[in-house]
Amino acid sequence: MNCSIISVGTEILFGQIVNTNTVYLSKELNGLGINVYHHFTVGDNTKRLEETLLYAMSKSDLIITTGGLGPTQDDLTKETIAQVLGKKLEIHKPSQSRLYNFFECCNKTMHENNLKQVYLPKDSIVLTNDCGTAPGFILDVDGKIFISMPGPPNEMKCMFNGYVKDFLKGKSQHIIHSKVLRFFGIGESALETALIDLIDNQTNPTIATYAKIGEVSVRITAKAENIEKAEKMTNDVIAEIKNRLGQYIYNYADEELVEVVSKKLLEKEVSISFAESCTAGLIASKLAATPGISKCLDRSIITYSNDAKIEELGVKEATLQKYGAVSEETAREMVLGLRNKTKSDLCLSVTGIAGPGGGSKEKPVGLVYIGMVYDKKVICNKYNVFGDRSRVRNYTSMLALNMIRKVLE
Amino acid sequence: MNCSIISVGTEILFGQIVNTNTVYLSKELNGLGINVYHHFTVGDNTKRLEETLLYAMSKSDLIITTGGLGPTQDDLTKETIAQVLGKKLEIHKPSQSRLYNFFECCNKTMHENNLKQVYLPKDSIVLTNDCGTAPGFILDVDGKIFISMPGPPNEMKCMFNGYVKDFLKGKSQHIIHSKVLRFFGIGESALETALIDLIDNQTNPTIATYAKIGEVSVRITAKAENIEKAEKMTNDVIAEIKNRLGQYIYNYADEELVEVVSKKLLEKEVSISFAESCTAGLIASKLAATPGISKCLDRSIITYSNDAKIEELGVKEATLQKYGAVSEETAREMVLGLRNKTKSDLCLSVTGIAGPGGGSKEKPVGLVYIGMVYDKKVICNKYNVFGDRSRVRNYTSMLALNMIRKVLE
Structure with missing residues (x-):
């Protein structure tokens, strides 16, 4: 499955915030065996978002958007997707009750524009926001899948891990299994050189290196029909890496x-x-x-x-x-x-x-x-x-x- | 001037690195009065980069790329831009001498593929890389401007500040003048509430807020015919902000x-x-x-x-x-x-x-x-x-x- 991630928000185009959502989603999607081929960022602008959606649709089977689901006039992701796909927005009763409850519990005043959040495209699978108020949604239209999640990173992660990840796993015939080894005392390029034949020949499991000051990690990801096979494949690669660079490995569970x-x-x-x-x-x-x-x-x-x-x-x-x-x-x-x-x-x-x-x-x-x-x-x-x-x-x-x-x- | 920023690199699509180049460039370009309307990320893949370049060209006057200028086979930004614009790559003698000197000074062995870096599109303005080996370039083709810079953030910043910023200033009829005020002891939302009328009515000068743990800053950017006018406009806004929130301001020069x-x-x-x-x-x-x-x-x-x-x-x-x-x-x-x-x-x-x-x-x-x-x-x-x-x-x-x-x- 090929994927495009679209980040919606003028504040990203202004450089006011770092786009960590894309980093997080890219890692997770790659871990699920999904190819992320494009990242796009557009501002809160209907025309440019519409064009970007159409372009992304022409290139990908899976289009994930983050941002623009909130209550203000600026938030127009949902409206634009609905328009592009010819879907009406309908009030989603369970989300409406959740919203009323939320404002009641917090003793906050609900403004009329908050209701905007609970109008969702017809035929969509609604994604509850367990960490905020704006729900997300999944739409499957003629085999193209659209997933919309909120912009705040904690809400997005919460929704991705709570609902989206399982949905995407269900779309795959395969089990994906990852292990991360942590190294100290060896630089990224020395490590790459030592593993270059494994990295160059990687298809399954895949091997990726990550570096920050003083530390390097290697993620091994296997795709197989069942967990036993995936684990075996991962362990074989780990054994080979350990054989070559064991003295630098300090952890096998992605711990700092x-x-x-x-x-x-x-x-x-x-x-x-x-x-x-x-x-x-x-x-x-x-x-x-x-x-x-x-x-x-x-x-x-x-x-x-x-x-x-x-x-x-x-x-x-x-x-x-x-x-x-x-x-x-x-x-x-x-x-x-x-x-x-x-x-x-x-x-x-x-x-x-x-x-x-x-x-x-x-x-x-x-x-x-x-x-x-x-x-x-x-x-x-x-x-x-x-x-x-x-x-x-x-x-x-x-x-x-x-x-x-x-x-x- | 409307701008697209294209980041080239499979490691970004894998979520292996955070795309800080785009944040940096977006801030700088907005500060120069340039509208950044799109961010794109594509992998090290000729076809997808070509498509993205064509799409960006159809939307923007200025296309800035980062990444893919290095010596390896994966690095194909230059080759793809040259192909899209119908330009030949030619050896750039001053860059070639620089490269030989670099390897001589460091007592490093130069591999044949390093020479790849000094082939640049015909008619381009070559941008010296004062912090690395891969030069960048500017191409002006029928009024569309292409600027290519290397991917490593320190090299990109070095090149942007050394050459690109002045080039872009020269393209503008206006002087852009920015001041950054630093606040402590007030949260971003409280600050925004206190300045909301100024922020909502902003056109020139523009007012943007930035937050990190404990600190908030406000950037005021004015566009005018000359520096005196721009400074006057900025100072008027600063005086108003100081009037409202003076007790929280600890610095007027963007210092931590x-x-x-x-x-x-x-x-x-x-x-x-x-x-x-x-x-x-x-x-x-x-x-x-x-x-x-x-x-x-x-x-x-x-x-x-x-x-x-x-x-x-x-x-x-x-x-x-x-x-x-x-x-x-x-x-x-x-x-x-x-x-x-x-x-x-x-x-x-x-x-x-x-x-x-x-x-x-x-x-x-x-x-x-x-x-x-x-x-x-x-x-x-x-x-x-x-x-x-x-x-x-x-x-x-x-x-x-x-x-x-x-x-x-």
Whole structure:
């Protein structure tokens, strides 16, 4: 099945909002084995929307629209689709009752224009909006399928997962099964090079790589008659990838590095403290995004200045003078000082040159030392991180999380 | 001038990347007084790209493409545009020399397919890529303008700002002048309500609002024959907005809150330290994104546990027991303890309930206390922040930055 996604909204054409709906739908549809061949965005304008619908119909079997289902005069997606397909709009009684209830429950005043939302094209399957007021709909006209969902991302996702996904699965003769592997310590292009023969020959399962700072993931998607076959196909590919790049894989369930680390800490009841210089709280604040992490996270001492390193962590002035703030010796004294004062099970220190200034030939921008004390062992690693200030700080926080992950394995 | 933006790349149709190029270009083009009426995305497929180009040409005077200018076989934007317009591709000597130099300087091996990048449509204005290797181009064919830029956002922005923006300005009879006001402490809908009459009646200058967590900005764009007139028009609107909402405006030059605070600290040479609990390093790490801030930022003590609050900041155990970790008394003792140990000019403490757990009727999720010592004064503010864990932590860091901004004014 070939699909076009049409986003309706002048605010997207103005660049006022990022079109995340299209990203979300594209991933989901590809995962269902549907080919997304076109994305369109048009403003709240009947003529241009009509033209776009006609063009999309000429190219695709499935046309999905988001946006323009609300109560105001600007919202005209439904009206335009009905007009293009020669369908009348009819009041949908269950949606009308839902709307009345909604306004009653919230003690809000319902304006007359709110009723506009519950007029839907004749013959359509109505999609309840469990996260808002505007219903969506599905229309099957001579084998072309139209699906209209609201624009707010939470409402769209709610409707897609609640109703549309199952509808589309029902249209497919196949089961689609996906697994996402997460990698750390290997760049996207190196990963692609290592898997290029698999990627080039992919048809089923398909293999797609995704990258963000420091992390790469690979999604393997198989299409088969039943789940057992699909799982077998996926597992065969995973085995081959693991064979080639196993040392870089840290997760098989699409979990972020910080999630994996938080889970391990909570599961093993490990108390943890940090002494951060160049990352200045990034590591602790990432970890603190996990609810309940206060059971493990004791403190982080951000010692940006030399004075702070001396006063807070007992780093020796002589060490700072002889080796500098960014050195193995300083990282080591920082983590030992931290351990001494906190007694946390796991202590970690970071010192580095984030740039753009402060680098030299001997100590270039991106030079980072990470010290760790755990289970009576002291480790100190040296890294050279590539990139600008923001990347150096972010990637360093990932390196630290990865070191923690490894000792907790 | 009416414009279509075409994004070329199968990775966008797969939902593998968010299309930020279109957002950026839409904002910029609207700022230049150009009407963006369509966004299209197509994959790396000659037939579909050709059809999309023809359709866009039938609707617009200006067609901008991003992506598909690279060295691989997948990259076919240039070839397809040339074919649609009946133009031959010719080698562009200056770009060829640039490419050879690039590979020589980096000690990289140049593969034969890299040369593909320097073949450009006959009669085009070549756009140097100052941030990468693939040049772009402008073609003016019978009054229709085609502009092709590379897909990587940094290269596209670099080319747009370096060459394309001036070219487009030259096509306009008008001067376009924009100013962006930044607000803190007011939501987007409240702001819109306060300005609704101005927004509804806008034609010239135009008024657009943008929102992200905790911050709202308003862009005012005027079109006039000369800069004096455009500035006068913009200033008149700004005066009216200031009249209505002046207390929420923190900046007239589109600068983020953290930028404004960093500049003030550096300018006034104020040393600063933090004691963070629920934000767990977010405030310090945001500030540390500014190069050179080590002149001001001394340290941040992230005291997540009660033990840490007692040991690091001298908070009294009795205070924690009587009033709780999230209380005005604790925030006050935290900041006084911090001041006592650091002697920093400005000391700030944060304690709050980020959620989802830990809330009660008396102390709900989102309750936050921020303490500050500056210029011999102690301030302690109480806030109730709305939202989930991530929003509470982020918004709290913004509240803290805003308190700093105010005392440094």
